[in-house]
Amino acid sequence: MQINLDNVTQFINQANLEDQKVLNDLFDLLYDKVKQLASIQLNKLNPNESISATQLVHECYLKLNNSKSLSIKNRNHFYSLSARCMRFYLVDLVRQAHNQKNEGIHTELKVTQLIQQDDLDFKLLELDRLLEQLEQIDEELASITELKFFGGFTFDEIADIKGQPKSTVFKRWTMAKSYLINLIEEGQNQTDDNP
Structure with a gap:
């Protein structure tokens, strides 16, 4: 063929x-x-x-x-x-x-497109660690985050890859962002508690 x-x-x-x-x-x-x-x-x-x-x-x-x-x-x-x-x-x-x-x-990455905050930067290794933590919580959320953030795929493309409606992918992306923000805040709180 x-x-x-x-x-x-x-x-x-x-x-x-x-x-x-x-x-x-x-x-x-x-x-x-x-x-x-x-x-x-x-x-x-x-x-x-x-x-x-x-x-x-x-x-x-x-x-x-x-x-x-x-x-x-x-x-x-x-x-x-x-x-x-x-x-x-x-x-x-x-x-x-x-x-x-x-x-x-x-290798600092801007994540403004992820959580729409201009003042938050973190390193590639930190992002990888966050994705691994998110994968432990929900593999599907981690996969959508990887496709959106690293692949630069649109919601339509991710919906096609996942075989899901675009609205479902968007909702899952919103959940993933919330989890990531919580994981970042938890990491910052642990750093503050252990000077």
Whole structure:
């Protein structure tokens, strides 16, 4: 089957994604959107960050290519997996920098689009930790947050990925923001209590 944007889901369902050529064809076709996702993630980082969108896409491809059992449902699910791969790569990059005590990588993220407060910044590792905590509370809320924040997906796209109505996704996003604000406040209170 010849792959194109009109038959991506059908192609994914019929193809053996463990076949290198099949994954290459899929990645080539969807490259522009994956690179857009990479740019969205990098725009949330300090502009002095040295990694490029192209490099981030390449790392995502390698991670997907090295996956032993790659299961993809449709095009948006592929984008979701790509956003997750990029998140994990960036978090690993920051962890390595912290472990090596390298002062060259500063990765503060603005979360104004998340909670609409201009004065609240926190680091990528803190965001990752918050998402892990949210995942313990509700995996679905954490997944929607990751898609919205890291993937830059619209509510319509997330609804398509999740197979849910847009109104449900929006309500879940509102709940996720509330949980995140509470987790941030709890973390700040614990820091204040332990000087």
